[in-house]
Amino acid sequence: MRFFPLLAILLLLASCDKDDDVRTLPAKDLTYIVYMAADNSLSGNVESNLRGIEAGLRAMDVTINTVAFVDVGDGGAQLVSFTRDDGGSVTREVIGEYGDVDAVDPDFMADVIAGVAARYPSQHYVLDLWSHGMGWLPASAPSLPFGRWFGQDGQHFMDIRDLRSALAATGLHFDFLMFDACLMATVEVAYELRGVADYIVASPIEVWEMGFPYNSIMPALQSRHPEIAVAEAYAGYYDGVYSPAYGIEMTGAISVIDCAALDSLAGVTRRQLADVAPVYDETFVDELLRYDRYTYHYLYDFGDYMTRLLGADGAAPVIGALGQALPFRYATDSFGYGSQTIYLDADRYTGLGSYVPRQSYTAWNEYYKTLQWFEDIQLLPIY
Template identity: 25%
Template sequence: ADSWTVMVYMDGDNNVESYALRDLEELKLTGSSDNVNYVVLLDTLEGPANLLYVNEGTTTIVEAWGEVAMDDPATLTEFIDTVEGLYPATNYCLDIWDHGGGIAGICWDDTSGMSQCLTMAELRTALVDADCVFDSIVLNACVMAQAEVAHQVNGYADYVVFSQQNMYALGFPYDLVAENLNAEPTMDGRALSLMMVEEYTVYYQSIGYKDVTISVFDMACLGALADAVKNFASAQIAVMSTYQKGFKFARMDTESPSNAADIIGYAENVIASEKISDQNVKNAAQAVIYAVDAAIIAEWHSDDVEGMNGLGIWFPTKSVTYYWGAIYEARYRALTWDAATGWANFLDAYYAK
């Protein structure tokens, strides 16, 4: 078997099509090597989807897939199964490339006509059905760096690379990522994930973009994080009637792209709050900080987003967002994260007037 097979699920069947093609061109600058395979399922607005093998300067159509729904978990499962069968390797990386919406989902496919996406539940279904454990899963999409998202891929990834903020459509510098991996194909999932964050950081620093975040989550730390958050949620619920206002102020001062509060930021604000004097809550908050610090093994944010520490949690400032049409509440309670932490029960208590 080869050292690595990198599978890129590239959903360009929407308004980021031109950037998908640009990233494919970057990958072609380096291409596959004797030990490393780059295989892309590319779906565009205009044409049908093709399964492509990327070589230096060229792509070969391995299979013509016709028009596919990239927002259908069965498509992702078939992609993983097919590539694993054709290009077996010691290590696997899955890069899901498209729009992201945090716990709402990933991969909006405009041609399938439903303006639907791959929900978090469907992402897990796809991974369970494919039954391939990835050394690294890269979510090249907006606002995916949330504890809930990491939990949905539990058991199918050793490391997850994702961003708290929006990701620019330019994505990763894939030519450099491929060059590094080809030069050192013995690297493991941890090394690949760290290298991708390093290249992303250098690239966006060099062009001076704002609002940039990127982080790596070590899935071995997921259970401890879930336990810490569960305790933190329970501790807050127990004293909610006394300290609700303190929690609200702590939340208001926390960075929160797309309704996901920076976990460390919120916990630090709870600890620092003079409105909250319950030591049990503050100890629980400190335990959460330690757990996030252990799980996020690399993180970079541009100077303008100082309050970002690499991982968020769903925590809208307004209850109306959470209860809107019962959609988010129902979706949230369907997440594996909620079963492990009871965070939705905390949100219910927090929003209670």
């Protein structure tokens, strides 16, 4: 199923002509950086994604700066540039070597990204964060040993607050962030990062290990509204059709989050929750639309959560603000297979994840209180 909120429809109608949809960019006026923290179980997918980037560059009408930081854990991390000549041929060159590093160390990440920007100055920057991801969870969650936010480097993980600090330390403001990582389209993550980018393109559910379809993602960067075009390219790839190559249905979800609309969403949510008492009902979360497939559930649909908590009338202002914050959202009807399938009900799915505080999750709740979203909203425990 596809979801096209009004803003996305208007953007698409305005860009039906292919020539009109291509931005007029001076040469090298866009720098695309993919930061691949791949010293983990995803390392085997790095090369296929790099080849996808090459294929995508060959299909582009404009020339952009394209740089990949790659750490697969053996032989040391590298910085790789991609250059396309006038004939459309793309060459890959190692322009930096780092040795054995912790790719999810905030200071190291900031230095790498700032260094790329200094070497390839541009008016526009897009940052693609490639690794494992688990939304807002802390880097070490006692109840869930593999809990982390974004990025796994061996046994090191990155905290969402540290990512915000790292990106802020680069001195850059990104046109948009892309997360080729699972479960990153959450209200907590987006709110934490709203000051470093105009948009965030991410999935509220898991991303299959083959990752983003870079052969179509790269040409999307030259569109007038590249954040929408990138999400559309993802939606066109994970379209629910069975893939003989992978032996699965290509299912998934993707959202575009407008960071400028998040303060308004927070304000509306805070006002609507002001007079709501705690709900001590152990069945409350069982009825919510769930995004994760883990034993300890921690991600639910934000709009569905607000509707169940506030009622349809009380949640209406929140749902309205949420629609303004998500100019594009897409999801197939389900994700996964067998007993691990989650079903994304079209009538309840809004495209943004949220934690539902629960009294039994004491360690997570303490960490959650340190996030900017909680500080501004003050959500109450459910049970």
